[in-house]
Amino acid sequence: MKNVNLLLITAVLLVPQMAMADDTPTNAMAANNPTASTQTVSLYDQGLAASQANDFQKALPLFEQALRNDPNNPDILNMLAHTQRKIGLLDESLANYKKALDLRPNFPEAHEYLGEAYIQAALLELQVLKSDGGDAREQVEDLTNFIKDAAQKA
Numbered sequence: 001m002k003n004v005n006l007l008l009i010t011a012v013l014l015v016p017q018m019a020m021a022d023d024t025p026t027n028a029m030a031a032n033n034p035t036a037s038t039q040t041v042s043l044y045d046q047g048l049a050a051s052q053a054n055d056f057q058k059a060l061p062l063f064e065q066a067l068r069n070d071p072n073n074p075d076i077l078n079m080l081a082h083t084q085r086k087i088g089l090l091d092e093s094l095a096n097y098k099k100a101l102d103l104r105p106n107f108p109e110a111h112e113y114l115g116e117a118y119i120q121a122a123l124l125e126l127q128v129l130k131s132d133g134g135d136a137r138e139q140v141e142d143l144t145n146f147i148k149d150a151a152q153k154a
Contacts, residue, residue, distance in 0.1 A: 029076070037070070040066050044076055054086075056086040057087065063079050063080035077096045078110045080096050081093040081095075081100065081113065085116070085117050094121075101114065126143050
């Protein structure tokens with residue numbers, strides 16, 4: 001009976017971990033893009049690992065190469081855009097998020113990241129206005145109020 005209980009406990013502990021392993025971004029990318037080559041998946045995996053380690057300079061060329069191999073892969077476009085945004089290539093990231101969403105409109109992560117990019121862009125514009133000194137005081141106040149109002153409505 002102890003062996004049966006041990007087996008049940010082991011199964012209860014391991015099954016959720018096994019299920020979580022299938023939900024990793026890499027497996028999701030491969031599942032969503034079954035025609036992706038092994039090399040492309042490997043580049044994506046390496047880029048993802050670099051991104052998760054906040055090494056975006058290392059991740060960028062990996063995602064760029066993966067995209068050259070598979071130019072219509074929304075997962076790669078999304079992570080390339082995320083990486084671009086993190087290193088300050090905001091315009092490029094916005095374009096790639098939009099491409100990813102054109103290819104897969106129901107892509108929650110890309111929608112989230114696109115929203116973050118727009119907020120980042122608004123905050124950058126606010127900094128530009130503040131650096132203009134007193135000449136842009138009204139615009140700084142207007143944009144600040146708009147950002148606050150938008151945050152309260154969310």
